[in-house]
Amino acid sequence: MTDPNKNINAEVIAVFPNKVKLSVDDLSKFISADEQLEKLKVGSYLEIADDDNHKLIAIIESYAIVVDEKKASGRSYVIDANPLGIIEGNNFTRGGDALTIPPTKVLPAKQSDIKAIFCSGLKDKERFCFSKLAQNIKIDTPVNGNRFFNKHFAIVGSTGSGKSHTVAKILQNAINAKNSGYDGLNNSHIVLFDIHGEYKSAFPNANHVDSTNINIPYWLFDSDELGDLFIESNEDNSHNQVSQFRFAVTGNKKKFNPNLPQDKIYFDSPLKFDIDEVIRYIKNINNELINKKNNRCPTTKANEIIANRIPKYFESDLEFEKTSADFVNGPYSGDFERFILRLETIRNNPRLKFLFDNRNEIELESILKQFLGYTDERKANVTVFDLSGIPFEVLSITVSLISRILFEYGYYYKRLLTGNAACETPLLLVYEEAHKYVPKSDLVKYRASKTAIERIAKEGRKYGITLGIVSQRPAEISETIFSQCNNFIAMRLTNPDDQNYVKRLLPDSLGNLTDTLPALKTGEALLIGDSIVMPSIVKVDECKEYCPSSNDINYVEIWKEKWKDVVFNKIVEEWKK
Numbered sequence: 204m205t206d207p208n209k210n211i212n213a214e215v216i217a218v219f220p221n222k223v224k225l226s227v228d229d230l231s232k233f234i235s236a237d238e239q240l241e242k243l244k245v246g247s248y249l250e251i252a253d254d255d256n257h258k259l260i261a262i263i264e265s266y267a268i269v270v271d272e273k274k275a276s277g278r279s280y281v282i283d284a285n286p287l288g289i290i291e292g293n294n295f296t297r298g299g300d301a302l303t304i305p306p307t308k309v310l311p312a313k314q315s316d317i318k319a320i321f322c323s324g325l326k327d328k329e330r331f332c333f334s335k336l337a338q339n340i341k342i343d344t345p346v347n348g349n350r351f352f353n354k355h356f357a358i359v360g361s362t363g364s365g366k367s368h369t370v371a372k373i374l375q376n377a378i379n380a381k382n383s384g385y386d387g388l389n390n391s392h393i394v395l396f397d398i399h400g401e402y403k404s405a406f407p408n409a410n411h412v413d414s415t416n417i418n419i420p421y422w423l424f425d426s427d428e429l430g431d432l433f434i435e436s437n438e439d440n441s442h443n444q445v446s447q448f449r450f451a452v453t454g455n456k457k458k459f460n461p462n463l464p465q466d467k468i469y470f471d472s473p474l475k476f477d478i479d480e481v482i483r484y485i486k487n488i489n490n491e492l493i494n495k496k497n498n499r500c501p502t503t504k505a506n507e508i509i510a511n512r513i514p515k516y517f518e519s520d521l522e523f524e525k526t527s528a529d530f531v532n533g534p535y536s537g538d539f540e541r542f543i544l545r546l547e548t549i550r551n552n553p554r555l556k557f558l559f560d561n562r563n564e565i566e567l568e569s570i571l572k573q574f575l576g577y578t579d580e581r582k583a584n585v586t587v588f589d590l591s592g593i594p595f596e597v598l599s600i601t602v603s604l605i606s607r608i609l610f611e612y613g614y615y616y617k618r619l620l621t622g623n624a625a626c627e628t629p630l631l632l633v634y635e636e637a638h639k640y641v642p643k644s645d646l647v648k649y650r651a652s653k654t655a656i657e658r659i660a661k662e663g664r665k666y667g668i669t670l671g672i673v674s675q676r677p678a679e680i681s682e683t684i685f686s687q688c689n690n691f692i693a694m695r696l697t698n699p700d701d702q703n704y705v706k707r708l709l710p711d712s713l714g715n716l717t718d719t720l721p722a723l724k725t726g727e728a729l730l731i732g733d734s735i736v737m738p739s740i741v742k743v744d745e746c747k748e749y750c751p752s753s754n755d756i757n758y759v760e761i762w763k764e765k766w767k768d769v770v771f772n773k774i775v776e777e778w779k780k
């Protein structure tokens with residue numbers, strides 16, 4: 204028992220399940236047993252011991268001065284702290300219920316104890332570290348790398364809080380970590396969707412894919428994606444458009460793949476077809492006349508009787524004319540005028556060249572190799588899809604197609620492996636500005652990418668595919684995605700909706716720790732999840748050599764420079780490309 208007459212500088216005055224209150228007389232004497240002293244701050248750690256030598260670690264949540272006439276100084280300090288867990292030797296267990304009441308001794312935690320906590324239960328080979336403790340940057344805050352990458356993770360924070368920098372740091376550490384005994388690349392596989400084109404500088408050796416070199420053929424689009432691209436769902440006859448379009452695409456896939464079992468070829472089969480032939484089919488069916496005398500078969504101006512529309516309608520624009528009263532309109536006559544116009548406009552849009560031109564020369568295998576950094580010219584751990592040049596109207600289906608293809612790759616790869624063999628090339632997909640592809644919104648324009656990414660969120664882990672979701676607007680992201688994330692890196696968040704949303708996702712036991720979100724400095728984050736021993740406010744290590752290119756412009760400096768002339772015609776040329 205403590206001696207009631209002893210002059211106690213600091214004591215625990217209340218214990219609640221998720222809070223410990225202490226009173227401190229003289230803060231200058233409230234110092235850790237460590238030789239390395241740190242100034243106390245909100246977020247600093249305390250050690251609270253009981254007589255049975257259990258040591259509870261708690262994190263300071265708030266601090267207040269109370270007027271206290273009995274003290275010489277006329278005041279004392281009240282500190283609220285959040286219990287995190289118990290430390291015994293080098294072992295740390297979460298939860299504070301092992302402490303017997305009343306606790307008898309409280310001090311700021313020793314640095315060696317804090318270090319021990321972060322390493323507790325962590326084997327060397329599992330250790331993955333990209334940050335330090337914000338309160339004390341001498342202390343590493345490693346995560347269990349297997350747990351971190353095994354489940355989806357999210358990085359959220361307002362613009363400029365340091366998300367891209369964090370992504371770069373995590374990925375750089377992942378591609379640089381190696382077992383000894385070999386040279387060259389390690390076996391990490393990362394695909395990064397870079398909507399602002401900012402990662403080239405962070406990964407100079409990556410496989411860079413952009414709208415000028417991307418192997419993304421229209422024939423790989425699935426029904427949702429093709430529908431998104433070509434069908435206007437609010438038109439009266441959109442169901443006829445869909446059914447005729449599907450019929451033509453399936454028929455054309457059969458035509459181009461005569462050696463495959465024809466009854467196994469479906470609309471969604473990843474097989475080539477020719478979009479120009481499909482458009483021709485739609486045109487012909489829109490123009491066709493049928494002859495009552497010829498068994499109601501379509502009959503051309505030259506009196507050619509067309510017993511089978513496929514493949515005839517793929518081959519040329521046929522001429523139909525009412526040369527006698529026996530000719531009547533076909534079932535879709537004139538129905539598809541607007542549809543044809545739309546098909547042709549999209550097909551001939553110069554900005555969509557990367558989807559349509561010479562796309563039938565590309566093989567599925569070379570597409571996979573490009574998407575995964577296995578091209579003949581270069582192997583790369585990171586593939587950066589620079590989406591900044593992809594027109595907005597096809598962004599969703601482009602992301603959808605890439606994501607879907609990568610999912611299928613994981614799926615079929617797994618099927619090839621015998622028994623319970625583990626995935627040989629675990630894959631991480633990182634989506635920057637994820638609210639742009641997987642928003643809460645049900646709008647048709649997001650449907651394709653949302654479906655594809657939500658599927659990976661739900662099933663990807665089985666096939667060795669993990670998601671990294673990065674967003675400045677967490678409140679706008681699909682809940683399906685967030686609810687599947689196990690580790691969070693929550694950086695400074697200024698928008699109250701986003702703060703509340705993130706708070707809701709985090710465990711209640713964190714208490715006021717989540718209130719620090721708006722006050723975090725650039726590069727600081729609340730690191731939470733099953734990969735870290737306890738929730739912590741960390742400072743993400745700085746990317747020293749290779750940083751993502753920043754969007755910050757030094758306005759005042761540039762504005763002070765001499766007037767610059769602008770070559771307007773070059774800009775206009777670029778615009779028209």
Ligand SMILES: Nc1ncnc2c1ncn2[C@@H]1O[C@H](COP(=O)(O)OP(=O)(O)O)[C@@H](O)[C@H]1O
Binds near residue numbers: 368744751755
């Ligand atoms: N961990 C960090 N350490 C040091 N500086 C950082 C860190 N994170 C971000 N910064 C700086 O803050 C700026 C904004 O970071 P960025 O990652 O682009 O933010 P966001 O992606 O959230 O908009 C960058 O210019 C970078 O230099």
Ligand SMILES: [Mg+2]
Binds near residue numbers: 366367368
């Ligand atoms: Mg960014």
